[in-house]
Amino acid sequence: MLFIGSQFVIWSITGAYMVFFDIDYIHGDSLVITHQNTIKPENLTYPSQALFQQYPDAKNLSVGLLVNREVYRFNNLGQQLTIDARTGELLSPLDKNNAIAIAKHAFSGDSEIINVEIITHNPPFEIRSRHLPVWRIDFDHFQSPTLYIATNSGIVVTKRHDFWRLFDWMFRFHIMEYGGESDVSNWLLFIMTLFALLAALSGLVLTYVKMIKPLIFSSKNRQNNAKKSILLANGEQS
Amino acid sequence: MMFWARKIHRWASLLIGLQVLIWIVSGLAFNVMDKNKASGNTYRQTFIVTKPAIAESKLLPVEKILQAHPDTIELRRTNILSAPYYLLTHKKGLYRHFANSYHLVNAVTGKLTLINEQLAVDIAKASYSGAGDVDAITLLMPPIADFPKQQNPNWQINFADDLSTSVYVEQGSGRLVGHSNSDKRFADFFYMLHFMDYGSAGHFNSIQIMLFAFVTLWLSLSGLIWTINMFSKGKYRLKRREN
Numbered sequence: 001m002l003f004i005g006s007q008f009v010i011w012s013i014t015g016a017y018m019v020f021f022d023i024d025y026i027h028g029d030s031l032v033i034t035h036q037n038t039i040k041p042e043n044l045t046y047p048s049q050a051l052f053q054q055y056p057d058a059k060n061l062s063v064g065l066l067v068n069r070e071v072y073r074f075n076n077l078g079q080q081l082t083i084d085a086r087t088g089e090l091l092s093p094l095d096k097n098n099a100i101a102i103a104k105h106a107f108s109g110d111s112e113i114i115n116v117e118i119i120t121h122n123p124p125f126e127i128r129s130r131h132l133p134v135w136r137i138d139f140d141h142f143q144s145p146t147l148y149i150a151t152n153s154g155i156v157v158t159k160r161h162d163f164w165r166l167f168d169w170m171f172r173f174h175i176m177e178y179g180g181e182s183d184v185s186n187w188l189l190f191i192m193t194l195f196a197l198l199a200a201l202s203g204l205v206l207t208y209v210k211m212i213k214p215l216i217f218s219s220k221n222r223q224n225n226a227k228k229s230i231l232l233a234n235g236e237q238s
Numbered sequence: 239m240m241f242w243a244r245k246i247h248r249w250a251s252l253l254i255g256l257q258v259l260i261w262i263v264s265g266l267a268f269n270v271m272d273k274n275k276a277s278g279n280t281y282r283q284t285f286i287v288t289k290p291a292i293a294e295s296k297l298l299p300v301e302k303i304l305q306a307h308p309d310t311i312e313l314r315r316t317n318i319l320s321a322p323y324y325l326l327t328h329k330k331g332l333y334r335h336f337a338n339s340y341h342l343v344n345a346v347t348g349k350l351t352l353i354n355e356q357l358a359v360d361i362a363k364a365s366y367s368g369a370g371d372v373d374a375i376t377l378l379m380p381p382i383a384d385f386p387k388q389q390n391p392n393w394q395i396n397f398a399d400d401l402s403t404s405v406y407v408e409q410g411s412g413r414l415v416g417h418s419n420s421d422k423r424f425a426d427f428f429y430m431l432h433f434m435d436y437g438s439a440g441h442f443n444s445i446q447i448m449l450f451a452f453v454t455l456w457l458s459l460s461g462l463i464w465t466i467n468m469f470s471k472g473k474y475r476l477k478r479r480e481n
Contacts, residue, residue, distance in 0.1 A: 005458075005461060005462060005465050006462075008458045008461065009458045009459065009461075009462050011261075011458075012451070012454045012455050012457070012458040012459075013455065013458075015261075015451055015454070016451040016452065016454065016455050018442065019442050019443060019444075019447045019448055019451045020443075020448060020451065021443075022443050023441050023442070023443055029332055032332065034330055034331065034332045035311075035330075036311060036329065036330060037311065038308070038309050038310055038311055039304055039310050039311070039312075039313070041301060041304040041305045041308060044300070044301045044304065047299065047301060048299045048300050048301060049295070049299060052294070052295035056295075058294065058295075059294055059315075060294075060314075060315050061294065061300060061315050062312065062313060062314040062315060063300050063304065063310075063312070063313040064311075064312045064313070065311070065312075072300075184268050184269055185268075185269055185270070185273065186269075189265075189269050190266075190269050190270070193262060193265055193266045193269060194266070196262045197259075197262050197263070197266065200255075200258050200259050200262050201259070203251055203255060203258075204251075204255050204256070204259060206251070207248070207251040207252055207255050210248055211248050211249075211251070211252045212252070
């Protein structure tokens with residue numbers, strides 16, 4: 001137990017953290033609002049045909065809202081572009097003020113923004129490199145919420161807060177992955193789990209010997225004693 | 239203190255000892271299982287479809303589509319097999335698997351299209367590389383056992399192959415939700431055990447696992463105190479003490 005015990009403690013603490021906090025809360029679902037504002041077709045004053053003339057290679061055209069303005073998003077020669085659907089003005093890559101406006105619009109809380117930075121390479125652990133480049137917007141709140149906004153589309157690609165960051169650490173300790181990638185098939189976990197299996201089995205034997213057997217026996221004894229006293233009582237009567 | 243640590247440890251082990259064993263065995267199963275097999279994608283392939291012949295600029299203009307469907311949150315170009323479509327979102331969930339509401343509009347004819355049985359089968363077949371034939375088609379409302387997180391209606395297309403492959407196509411959008419098969423269901427069984435998710439809610443925040451996790455904390459912490467106590471008393475020695 002000296003050897004495997006500390007891992008049991010880690011498993012039980014990290015496991016308890018993961019089951020006690022609602023996973024949707026952990027994933028920051030409550031940090032953002034999914035707006036249901038609809039596109040006003042009369043605002044598309046820059047016709048899509050003009051777009052195809054200006055960008056003949058445009059592909060996968062989509063229409064959506066950036067805060068409250070209609071935008072076209074499309075792929076042009078391998079690059080994602082966003083343009084204003086009223087004027088045709090190129091909005092991507094987003095400037096800082098637009099990124100802040102989007103973050104305020106999407107964020108469900110009322111905390112102030114305390115940090116804005118652009119990440120173009122070497123992303124931190126919590127953002128996948130395929131989302132780059134992104135604006136990182138940090139809010140002033142005890143959970144340290146962060147929204148990541150793609151500079152090419154203005155879409156909130158992911159969000160984080162400290163409860164999720166801590167959850168990720170808990171998970172890594174739970175699966176004993178102390179390297180880079182979160183991979184449950186590692187040797188350290190395999191060996192420790194085998195020892196844990198031995199420890200748990202021997203623990204169950206002890207539980208049987210120390211707890212279950214005495215409980216059964218004491219109840220049997222009690223029954224026997226009860227029978228004896230009844231016999232004795234009967235014997236006295238006769 | 240030590241009296242209580244021992245007492246708590248014994249009673250906690252009586253309450254949850256078997257579950258601890260189940261956690262370790264299922265955890266070991268995750269560690270050793272073949273993740274490719276467990277993903278359910280043995281017979282999944284990327285769609286073999288020809289690209290739409292028509293240039294995107296020659297499709298119906300998006301303004302026209304949006305005028306005809308004014309309550310649209312988002313319009314996206316998409317392909318259903320080889321045909322170009324516009325996917326209109328009318329109710330937007332935070333994620334695709336959350337409740338969403340869509341219209342599919344043919345980008346050439348402008349006709350509103352529903353993913354019917356035939357289209358769903360064609361999509362499923364285009365994603366399937368196995369040898370089995372389709373043997374059942376069912377429209378399923380959530381919750382769906384193979385994809386518990388999915389909150390939208392799906393076509394389930396079952397193939398008669400050695401792995402009982404099921405392919406799921408979202409009814410509203412035509413999106414391929416995923417493949418499942420007997421290997422994945424076997425792995426899911428261990429997830430159910432590990433997460434104590436007997437109702438297949440697809441998460442590990444149930445009241446039963448919270449209770450067990452709480453008792454497990456008492457078990458492991460009382461064990462820690464006990465171990466430290468024995469260590470400080472010199473009970474852990476490689477050589478037996480000479481008495």
